[in-house]
Amino acid sequence: MKTRLLAAVCATAGTAMLASCATNEEAALEEAESDTVIVTAQKAQGPQPGAMAYSSLARPMMAPPPEPAITEQYEETDPNPVKLTSEEPVSTFSSDVDTTAYSVMRRYISSDNRLPPSDSVRVEEYVNYFDYQYTAPKSADAPFTPTIWVTPSPWNAGTRLMHIGVKGFDLQPEKTPDANIVLLLDVSGSMMADNKLPLVKKSVELLVEEMSRDDRISIVVYAGAAGVVLEPTPGNKKTKIMEALNALEAGGSTAGGEGLSLAYKLAEENFADDKVNRIILATDGDFNVGVVDADSLEDFVARKRKSGIYLTVLGFGEGNYNDVIAQKLAQAGNGVAAYIDTLNEARKVLVREFRSTLFPIAKDLKFQVEFNPAVVAEYRLIGYETRLLNREDFNNDAIDAGDIGSGHTVTALYELALVGSEARLIDDRRYAAAPAAAGNMDEFAFVRLRYKLPAEEDSRLIETPVPTADAFSSLGAAPQDARFAAAVAAFGQKLQRAGYTDRYAYEEIVDLANNAKGEDPYGDRAEFINLVRAAAKIDKEKS
Missing domain, CATH: 1.10.60 (Diphtheria Toxin Repressor; domain 2)
Structure with missing residues (x-):
């Protein structure tokens, strides 16, 4: 032995x-x-x-080793329930531009040939993986203009979909501030696999190519301990940066808490008011030395966010990937989370979406929708289960919410059952008070958005009604983006095993997405359609 x-x-x-x-x-x-x-x-x-x-x-007759246990961690959630408008007319939630869940799903289907765990599915991250052509705001001082569509639901003829979309103001390259980046890289033993540290290095190289002379980049690493391997260096010193990066090797345990502390210390010492100050953490989240509790790490990062330093979390690898820690840290750090499963995904996050990844145009974006009980009998928010807020949180500027980068789009979908619809799922109460006289029949709902500009602590408010007269009479008449987002939401709900789209076949999702694919310069939408086809095949083989 x-x-x-x-x-x-x-x-x-x-x-x-x-x-x-x-x-x-x-x-x-x-x-x-x-x-x-x-x-x-x-x-x-x-x-x-x-x-x-x-x-x-080794002894010559060793038995083959067993397959390693899968220890990936995802937060356990249940799909949002149907709400009765007469009892709970107001829905409040934080924005979410993370895309981790979509990339995790792609890895499971494409690489592992199996469907993702239902708890890994966050439907809003599937929908928000794609860009949509919403009305563009005209100024960074008013960075959002809501776009709202109401269409028939593709998976339930008796319900409607209300589609709320915003597109953040897109900073032009010449107007983007310089960046002050601290790369915090996990080089512990769990990062040895090809889709971990080697992919981290290739991904960071893509980021370095986007940096200019006035940007600054530094590198902190952690394994059993943490250390600085590159002091703040001008972005045009690419050879020096890559030499420091390529010298890294994986080994040892994972002192993630110590690494975070050192990264924030370095970022604070080199803080620049005229730059975007951001830490980019690349890890599989498998912290096992020092402070390893997700809630304690979240508290530390939440205390640090007041320093004006944003935190982006890039997840890597499989088998032991800890999505719980990645999500908590990104949400607490005024940043976003993405999962890098391929070099193409790294190129999407760090090159194609370079400005939206690095440069915030608004923070603490909250949505609040008040439904009109005279028109809408029931509603259900699709996704955002981990982003729900109390009604009073909407007006409380001390409550943290999601942050939006330059050009980011955010989409939220509600499924509505109108008054008189046979698709209602909740019966009338026997002892309910007699219904009031019909109210305003001209509006489905009233939508409110709150946000703060990056340098401000007082929120601003946007309000807009949702007129019934503007609803589309057929799904085919709706914009391509509304139809494609509906297809993505249907797929996410099937993988979430929510029960609402069980009768909507994979083939119908493919048809809906194909007919709404539109311009697809990077092939993201075509890839989605292929993933739906692959999921259908996997599901069929299982049954």
Whole structure:
């Protein structure tokens, strides 16, 4: 047993540890707590240089190792329920421009040939993965102009979809502020796999290519401890930056809390009022040394957000990916979260969406919708389960909400059952008071948005009614973007196993999306259609 354990430890060791393995077998054995941990490490990290030199230490008739356990963590959520307008007419939630859930779904379907866990599905992140041609605001001082469409629902003939979309003001390249970036990179042993640290390096290289002379970039790393490997460096010193990046190797445990603390310290010491100050954390979220509790890390980041330093979280890898920590940190840090499963996704986040990823145009964007009980009997918010707010939170500027980058689009969908519709799911109460006289029949709802400009602490308010006269009589008459977003929402709900779209077939989603694909310069919408087809095949094979 001792020899077999030693071989496993040495096979997963880095170059520095190989020497200690050769000279001190007992010391190496102390690092191996169990066969399961060793085998999981080998699977996650892959073969390391020098591993074959110690193969002779293993017994020749070893049984093949078991497959590693999947320990990915996602917050457990239930789909939003149907609400009775007469009892609860107001719906309030925070914006969300994260796209993590969509990329995780793509990895499960494309790479693993299986459907994603239902708790990993956040339908709004599927919908918000795509850009939509909403009315563009004219000024950074008024960065939103709501676009609202009401259409028939594609999956339920008796209901309507209310589609609320906003597009953030798009800063022109010559008007974007300079960036002061601290890269916080996880280089622990869990980051050895090809889709972890090696992909981090390639992704950061794409970001570095976008940096200019007046930008500043620094690198902090953490494994068993944290350290600065690149002091703030002009963005045009690309060779120096890449040399520091390419010298990094993975190994050791994961002191994520210590890394965050050091990154904020460095960002605060080099804070510049005339720049966007941002930390970009790249990790699988598998923190296991020091402060590892997600709530404690969230509290630390929340305290730091008042410093004016934003936090972007880029998730990498599979098997042990901790989505709970990634989401909590991004939400607490006035930033966004994305999951990088391929180099193409890195290019989307860090090149195509460079300005929206780095440059905020508004913070604490909140939505509040008051439904008219004379017209809308029931409603259901599709997605945003982890972003719900209390009604009183809308007017409370101390309550944190989502932040929006340059050119970002945010979409929210409600499914409505109108008064008199046979699609209503909630019966009238036997002992309810007699219905009041019909009220205003000209409006479905009244929509309010609150937001703060990046340098302000007092929120601003946008209000707009949703006239019944503006509703589309057929789905085919609705804009392409409304139809495509509906297709994406239908797919997300099927994977979420919400029950509302069970009778809407994958083939119908494909048809709806195909007919609404429109211009697709990067192939994102075509890829979505292929993912729906692949999911249908996987689902069929399971049943």
